Amino acid sequence: MLNQHNSQHSLRKDLVAGIIGYFTTVYIVAVNSQILQDAGLPLENGMLATILASAVGCLIMAIYANAPMVLIPGMGVNALFAYSIIEGKGMEFQEGLAVVIFASLIFLITAYTPLGDWLKHAIPDALKHAITVGLGMFLTLIGLEKGGLVVKGEHSLITLGDPSSAMVITSLLTLFLAVFLFAKNVPGNFLITMVVGTIIAHFTGLLNGPGKGISAGEQEWVFIPSFGAVTEFGFWMAVFPLAIVLIFENMGLIHGQLAMLNQGDKFKKSYRASAFSALTCGFFGTSPTVSSAESAAVIASEGKTGRASLMMAVLFLATIFVTPWISMVPSTAISPILIIVGALMVQNIKEIPLDHLSDAMPAFLIIVMIPFTYSIADGMAFGFIAYPIVKFALGKQRELSAPVVLIAMVFLVEFIIRSIGH
Numbered sequence: 001m002l003n004q005h006n007s008q009h010s011l012r013k014d015l016v017a018g019i020i021g022y023f024t025t026v027y028i029v030a031v032n033s034q035i036l037q038d039a040g041l042p043l044e045n046g047m048l049a050t051i052l053a054s055a056v057g058c059l060i061m062a063i064y065a066n067a068p069m070v071l072i073p074g075m076g077v078n079a080l081f082a083y084s085i086i087e088g089k090g091m092e093f094q095e096g097l098a099v100v101i102f103a104s105l106i107f108l109i110t111a112y113t114p115l116g117d118w119l120k121h122a123i124p125d126a127l128k129h130a131i132t133v134g135l136g137m138f139l140t141l142i143g144l145e146k147g148g149l150v151v152k153g154e155h156s157l158i159t160l161g162d163p164s165s166a167m168v169i170t171s172l173l174t175l176f177l178a179v180f181l182f183a184k185n186v187p188g189n190f191l192i193t194m195v196v197g198t199i200i201a202h203f204t205g206l207l208n209g210p211g212k213g214i215s216a217g218e219q220e221w222v223f224i225p226s227f228g229a230v231t232e233f234g235f236w237m238a239v240f241p242l243a244i245v246l247i248f249e250n251m252g253l254i255h256g257q258l259a260m261l262n263q264g265d266k267f268k269k270s271y272r273a274s275a276f277s278a279l280t281c282g283f284f285g286t287s288p289t290v291s292s293a294e295s296a297a298v299i300a301s302e303g304k305t306g307r308a309s310l311m312m313a314v315l316f317l318a319t320i321f322v323t324p325w326i327s328m329v330p331s332t333a334i335s336p337i338l339i340i341v342g343a344l345m346v347q348n349i350k351e352i353p354l355d356h357l358s359d360a361m362p363a364f365l366i367i368v369m370i371p372f373t374y375s376i377a378d379g380m381a382f383g384f385i386a387y388p389i390v391k392f393a394l395g396k397q398r399e400l401s402a403p404v405v406l407i408a409m410v411f412l413v414e415f416i417i418r419s420i421g422h
Contacts, residue, residue: 010304014068017303018311020187021070024294025312027190028054028072029319030329031337034146036286039082040093047323049223049285051316057277057289058313062306064276065269068298069257070312071277074290075341076135077245079142080376081287085238088375093285094226099235101225101282103242108275110247116271120251122403127383128248129351130363134370134379135245136345141371143338146331147171166204170332173200178336187297190337197333206330223285237414240407241377246288250274253291260299293344358394362387381411 033046041049050073057071086096110116144150148167153159161168174197181189201207229235254270270291278288298308319326349367354360362383370379385408391400 011307013302014305014307015311017068017298017301018308019315020301021068021294021298021303021308022312022315023188023191024297025054025070025072025292026316026319027194027337028075028292029323030194030326031075031334032073032078032286033326034329034331034334035078035082035142039086039096041285043327044323045285047326048320049281051319051323053277053281053284053286053289055313055316056280056284057274058309058316060277060280061270061273061291062309062313065266065273066306067258067263067266067270067273068261068303068305068308069254069270069291069295070298070309071274071289072292072294073281073287074246074249074292075338076132076139076345076376077242077249077290078287079135079138080242080245083138083142083374084376084378085242088377089234089238091229091238092226094223095229095235096238097223097225097282097285098227098230099238099242100288101279102230102236102239103246104275104279104282104288106239106243107246107250107278107288108272111268111272111275116247116251119247119403122401123244123248123407124359124387124404126352126359126363127366127387127404128252129348130366130383131245131248131370131376131380132348133346133352133363134367135376136342136348137367137371138342138374138376138379139338139345140342141374143335143342146338147175147335148332149335166206167332170197170201170204170206170330171335174333175336175339178340182340190340193336194329194333197336198329201330201332206332208328208330222283225282233414233417237377237410240410241380242288244380245376246275246278246290249290253293253295257291257295257299260296261304263304358387358390358396358399361390381415384408384411385415 029047029050032050033043036046037043054072061067061069061071081096085091085099086093110119148161148165149171150158151161174193177196178193181192186192198207250271254267254274258264258267258270274291281288352359352363365386366379366383369382370376373379388400388405388408391397
């Protein structure tokens, strides 16, 4: 009887944790669909793709790994997909999905072979953390742009937006609210920010009416990726950075989350589940999912098994019925979320040994060049190329690993090919 009671108590805790996890992460449906819209995908398709990818990802995690984690399109990863791969390389959306598939296959290979551990130890931590910080800076810049807080300047690349405009005022009010809620650690703070930010936009005249939402027969829910560019060097230079980000971001997130659970033995299955989930995204029409940082909220709510993830999968599917209202969310309500997520990612800078020039300089180049070039891939390239150069200059070439040198050479070759116009 006692065991039955404990089992029921555990089930209840898992289900409650799943509900909390859902409300903590459902903001992604609005945020990710707007980023995908920037890549040329209609908003309704983006919402459906995000919902299906998140639901299927949570389902895979529940069944395969039995872990209480939420898989949603990764913040930063979606920016890499939309702005660096689709816009930056001038790809069609379906070609970008082919990039997602190949990057996810590489991710999957590292999950089933020793290649993952090999890469983990071969790539310097300073560069891995710098990529995360650079992604955070990039998300912050996108957030500032979406809120009208920075605009193209007349005599400079960017300048402060018009402080008297309704858009800037609305963005600032929503940002102050978002910072307050986040600082107070209010559950579901991003969701509350979106709802209240949408209401503020209504009173400032920036809000449109409800959208038409998702209706069967009108929207594609499975996409056919285009592999026409697979023989081109530029295609693989898009696959390469995405694969690196997926591998290392998931490694770090999953390891930290399972440490909170004291269930380190579930790492391999959780890592593989994340790789399978990322692969499905290439067919649903979105950037890859990752084990979200918000999984910590699920674990903190005493979610301990895949039943929490299963609950989140069901709730994500139910989100389809409220998409007309989600489509109302304006960019001024999305902007603060991007800024705060960016700020969280920038905290990784404390992991970089800034007092060691051979690590600090390449890391610095990645951090600044990602937002300043508006390209995550190009920012990574600057840092990886600089790393062996600085090591050689300081007589520390013995600290170089073969993968780092190889990656630097590949990025360098790509720059050379671009410079001669081929």
